[in-house]
Amino acid sequence: MGKGYWLVKSEADCFSIADLERSNGKTTAWDGVRNFQARNYLRSMKRGDLLLFYHSSAEPPGVAGVAEVVAEAHADATALDPADSHYDPRATPEEPIWFCPDVRHVRTFERVIDLAELRAHEELSGMAVLRKGQRLSVMPVAKEEFERVLELAGSRAQAPRRSR
C-alpha cells in the first residue's frame, strides 16, 4: 500500500513550521483538532505518511514545509484536560472522541508556496485547500499534487532522512 499524502493547516502565529522544526528530535502531537471530518482523516494517517504544512492566517498563507507521521492517531490528551483551551467535557479516557497522530519536522521550504502560486498551476487546481469556503484543517492530497508542490519549493525528490 502506498504512502499517504495530506495537507494540515496551522495558524502561523499559533504554531508554525519553525515551531515544529525547533521541536525536532521530539515528536509533536498534532492535537486540538475539533472537527469530525478532520479527525477521521487524522485517524486514517499511517506512519510514514507525509504532510504539507500549511500556514493559515499568515501573510501570505501557503505551504511552508513538510512533516511526517511518526505515530498513528491516539487519544488527544488536550480534550481530557479541563485546563486546556481544547478541553471537551464530552471526552473521556474510555471514549476520547478526539485523536491525534504524532508528527515530526521533515523540511522547511526556503520560500512559502503561497495561495496565489498554488492557484497559478492548473495541475494543482484539484487541491482541496484551494476550494472556496474550505475550512477543514486536515485534508488529503494527491501524490502528484504533493510532488508538484515539492518541485515548486525547489526540492530534490525528498529531504534526506536524519539519523539519530
Add this chain to the structure above:
DNA sequence: GCCAACGTTGGC
C-alpha cells in the same frame, strides 16, 4: 476589521 462559508447546536 470585514464577511462569506461552513459546522454545530438546539428549538420545535
Add this chain to the structure above:
DNA sequence: GCCAACGTTGGC
C-alpha cells in the same frame, strides 16, 4: 428531521 441562530475559520 428541519432549519435558524450562532460561532468559527480564514482569505482578503
